[in-house]
Amino acid sequence: MTVVSTEGRGRGRFPVYSLLVCILAALAALALLYTPIRSKLYKIEYWTADWRTVLLADSTPGKHPRIVLVLFDPATFDGGVVSPIPRDMHAQVLWGLAAMQPAAIGLDFYFVASQGEAKDAAMLDALHKIERPIVLGGVDHHTTEFDQRQLAYQKSFLADAGRPVGYLALDYGPGHVVRRTSAPLADSPFQESFARQIAMAAGAEPAGPGSSSASMPIAWLKGPDNDTEPFFRVSPRDLLPGADETRRQEIAQRVKGNIVITGIAMRNSDEHDTALSVWTERKMFGAIIHAHILAQLLDGRYYSELDGRSELIVLLAVGLGGVILGWALRDTYARLLNLGVATAVLVGIDALCYLSLRLVLPFTLMLSVWFIGALAGRHLRKLALWARGRATAPVPQTA
Template sequence: MSEGDPAGAEPAQPLQQRAARIVRQVGAPRLLVSAIVLLIGVFIARFSWQVPLISDAERALYDIRLMLTTSRAQQDPRVVMITYTDDTLINTQVRSPLDRRILADALKNLDKLGAKAIAIDIIVDQPTPNDDYLVDAFRSMKTPTYLAFTSAATNGRFIEQRQEEFLRDFQAKIRSSTVKPMSIELDTDRDRVVRAWPVQPKTLPPLLARAITGAQDNFDGYTRSIRFRLPLYDDRPVFSKLPIDLLANPDTAALMADQIKGRYVLIGGDLLDLDQFETPMKVITGDTTIGLEVHAHMLTQLLDGVQYGRIPRWGLWLTALLVILAGTLTALSDARAWKVALMLLGQAVFFSLLPFYLQWQGTDTRFLPAFGWSIGWLLAYSAIGAAARAVGSQQRRFAQSALGKYLPRDIASEIMRDPDRLALHGEKREIFVVFTDLEGFTKLSHAIPPETVASLLNRYLDTLSDVVLKYGGTIDKFVGDAVVAFWGAPISRPDDGERAARAAWAMYEAGEAFRKDVPEGVPPIGRTRVGLHWGEAIVGNFGGEGRIQYTALGDSMNTAARLESANKPLNTKVLASKAAVERSGLDWWRPLGRITLRGRATPVEIFEPVPEATAEERAYLAMLLKRTDQNDSKAFEELEKFASTNVRDAALANLVYRLQHMEPGGSYDLG
């Protein structure tokens, strides 16, 4: 033993041995359930972006990752946005379609200011009085200019077929070597957030970013994440923005020359209720983003040649399996608590930071199942941990019961000295069995809150358990509010009969004290009924080595339970069989005749303890019953008179009633 090991500590089992033992002991049904849970965990750890609800969490985590790892940028000198604002609509008194004269004037002035290229994110899909004026402006353009185009087939929510036809005709009128169409369509995820470059249909012209730069190959087919950038300073956005009113006026437009010359000019709307999109930037800014600015981010991404890397499918599968393996191994580990804590912390840090690291390094973590990893890990840990705990708890339950929880201290101590005294294989023993039940508790449990039920039941069972252990009994089991106990195993003693009898009466008295001491507002609780019997039973371990449960099986257990149930129709408190009474060594029993228990054919002589009665009273009742069995009518009359003088003795009145309805020397059938 090393100096650091506590005395008596057992060495930890190798992981493979622990796993093999769990597989052997846990059983096929639980193994099957665990395997199914593990498969579900693998599926979620790989495909969580496709799982409802979980996918929402994945998108939110992605947005956080992207914004926390994105670069803060100075204002980009290559792009300028010229926008229609709500003030523009007020000044022009035209809302829809947007005023085309002001657009035409702005184009004429921009053409003179030396813009590198112009992209117009406005759909000209219906006629206005200023169309000819706008056509003339387009035809005069010397600067490369691109006008938005979309189709009903690809964007049916916003444009109809007749609008598309007008748009095609208009594009044909203005098309030249410098004026061309472009696509402005954006794709959103299921939560209507723009995160990635759109899939480009072949029926549409090039996307704005590719069209305005003339790119043909660099970003062709790129559909991964958009690189959104945040401003370095709150008062200086990434892209400068000018109202179109300034560019439509020749005098003010001339003052904007330095902000236009050599730049890509993007024209569109910046209106409260038009062309607004949610993007990952909302995590930081809390605001939506106009479509024109989304295109600006894609444009600068293309100009910088920034393409996020792709995670291969095999990498996603490998990581998902690694996550499940980590959860499984952690659940199987029986290392010390501080080592397990370090293991958990290390895994949490690794799997939490890995997505951030990949995103920071330029890998597209969209569709990376970061939240799915945690769920998959938890499922694996829970499934394997539950199986491991099932095995451990089975062993702990028996050890706990055998060493004091269900055994009296003297027996537990003797078993500690001589473990062979505890027969785990099962053996036939003669035992005294006590079975109790709390009258009306099931009905009561529906009338009070669940937490009150739990509190009362735990206190009640603790009270009766203390009585059993006090009198040296073994607690077999709890069945709801019922307590099953026996004397005579695992170790028998000469006075087991007396111990069992005194315990039966003490359990009734403990139940009476319990019912008088309940919280305010709890309805009245019924009395505790008790059955006592002596007979043979098979006592020992049942369930195999993997599930150690020390219990007793046999007809004596059933007889005790039926005696307990007979208390109700007989108006008694504690009923004992003749076999138990004869071996109890006590003289406080009074006979209550013969009955045939439910489901039985053989009559049973029953007795009730009456410690408060005198020996003469008990002997007198026994004599009257013996004479009544011999068909002595005078004896029955004396019994009736005896019962009438004890009007509060319901059990005695019930005895008279039964004798009236049965043949002398017969048995009353409880059915």
């Protein structure tokens, strides 16, 4: 007769399914290193990052105290849409602002074509004679929108103006969404961004990541009631002759000693999707984006990111944690419950790093690696139990 130990029952059939799951988990982990697949995952990463930005963005109790926006809107032209903005009118606005003694004025405009001798002369006269610091915007090969003739005109106009110039280019990420500041081009005549030039013209000395124009995440700012444009805004018509004097005095109080950006607020002109658009479903005017960048430079608010090596170490640690937890949890209910709790903890860690350390973690990648690790850990345990059962099973004895 044959006698078999009861422990031999644990030996069971080979867990083919668990082996296949472990192989697929390993392939999935390796696939994350493959650039085309990783780039697809980054699209989800940016979407989740945009929601994190909306929910956890820096906030201010009111309008930003140091920035005023003067935006040429339809109200400036009695409800009409005018493009380009007449330079002689713009010059009048600059004279009115200069009398209010701002710390600096930035013009979110490019000068790539003449508007006629009289209008050009009016603008250049203002740029020559106004004694307050003024920064002009410039375009370069960040975009292919302008030809050599237009760039040549810009070079001549800016040289005649004799004012500091910063490049206006915005950085478009996946989905054509602005999330970061734009870095300078090596061959560009402009090596400082528009926002940094304004900050320096106003006497600020940006430190940390703001000490250069290198690309960095924009530290978006929200006002009360999730206001994504927390800046004091003025229509140029309030600065032109015949405007209400009470309103002018109110504007003068806000402008004195602070920074002014002039720009455009015309629908379908200089509008861009930003990280905040996932919530507002609205585009943001370029001048307002520059105001957000300027605000972070003035306030010293920055976010850092993991470099390639640090990101790999974090992902390995998260994946290993998933393997350990998946291995340790046996009961299905307990496994699901604890995996849910652990995932919530991962979300909490991401939020804590963002708020306290101002560190942006690759959350979607972490979550993916976490689930891959947890799944692999569960089935590695099954393989290990099968192997142990096979190793300890007694050799059948015949009596």
